[in-house]
Amino acid sequence: MSVLIKKWEELAAVKEELAQRDWFFATSGNLSIKVTNDPLTFLVTASGKDKRKRTSEDFLLVDAFGNPAEQTHLKPSAETLLHVEVYTKTNAGCCLHVHTIDNNVISELYGEQGEVTFTGQEIIKALGLWEEDAVVRLPIIKNDAHIPTLAKQFAKYVNEDAGAVLIRNHGITVWGKDAFEAKKFLEAYEFLFSYHVKLLMLTRQSAFVSN
Ligand SMILES: CSCCC(=O)C(=O)COP(=O)(O)O
Numbered sequence: 009m010s011v012l013i014k015k016w017e018e019l020a021a022v023k024e025e026l027a028q029r030d031w032f033f034a035t036s037g038n039l040s041i042k043v044t045n046d047p048l049t050f051l052v053t054a055s056g057k058d059k060r061k062r063t064s065e066d067f068l069l070v071d072a073f074g075n076p077a078e079q080t081h082l083k084p085s086a087e088t089l090l091h092v093e094v095y096t097k098t099n100a101g102c103c104l105h106v107h108t109i110d111n112n113v114i115s116e117l118y119g120e121q122g123e124v125t126f127t128g129q130e131i132i133k134a135l136g137l138w139e140e141d142a143v144v145r146l147p148i149i150k151n152d153a154h155i156p157t158l159a160k161q162f163a164k165y166v167n168e169d170a171g172a173v174l175i176r177n178h179g180i181t182v183w184g185k186d187a188f189e190a191k192k193f194l195e196a197y198e199f200l201f202s203y204h205v206k207l208l209m210l211t212r213q214s215a216f217v218s219n
C-alpha cells in the first residue's frame with residue numbers, strides 16, 4: 009500500500025470517529041495528515057463538504073503553501089493555512105479542527121483573558137502532563153475572517169510538535185505527532201470543556217436556587 013493511501017485511510021478513520029461524535033456541524037471542521045517531509049505534502053479535507061460523509065473526494069494533497077500538489081477540481085479547506093503553519097513550524101503529523109458548542113462557549117467565557125486554564129482533572133494526563141498539580145494552558149485567539157491574518161496569529165502558538173489553540177467563537181485546532189495523538193488531545197480538550205461548562209451551569213443554577 010502506498011504512503012498516500014495509508015495516510016488517506018488513517019485520516020478517513022479519524023474523520024469517521026469525529027463524525028460519530030457529531031463534531032462536524034453544518035460542514036464545519038477540517039482535518040489534515042502529513043504525507044511526505046521533503047517536499048512537504050499533506051492531505052487536507054476539501055472545502056465546504058459535509059465531513060460526516062465518506063467519499064472519494066474527501067481529501068486532496070497540498071504542498072507547503074497549501075496549494076493543490078496535483079491536478080484537481082477540489083478546493084483545499086479555507087483554513088489550510090493554519091495546517092501549513094503546523095507542518096512548517098513543527099514535526100507534527102496530524103492536525104484536527106472542530107467547532108463544538110462547548111469549545112465555542114469556553115472560548116467566549118475566557119476570550120478576553122486570552123487563555124483558559126484547567127487543573128485537577130485526571131484526563132489532563134492524556135495531554136502528557138502527569139504531575140498532580142499540572143495546569144493546562146490553552147491560548148484563545150481572535151477569530152479573524154481574513155485567513156492569512158488568522159494564520160499569523162495562530163502561528164504565534166505553534167512552537168511545539170503537539171499543541172492546541174482555541175479560536176474565539178469558532179473552534180479548536182489541535183495537532184500532534186500522529187493521528188492517534190492528535191485525536192487523543194482533541195478528545196481530552198473537549199472533555200475538559202464539557203465538564204467545565206456543565207459544572208458552571210450546575211453551580212450557578214444551585215447558587216441561584218439557594219438565594
Ligand atoms: C461552515 S463553518 C465556516 C468555515 C469553517 O470554519 C470550517 O471549519 C470549515 O471550512 P472548510 O473550508 O474547511 O470546509
Ligand SMILES: [Zn+2]
Nearest residue numbers: 036037087179
Ligand atoms: Zn473552522
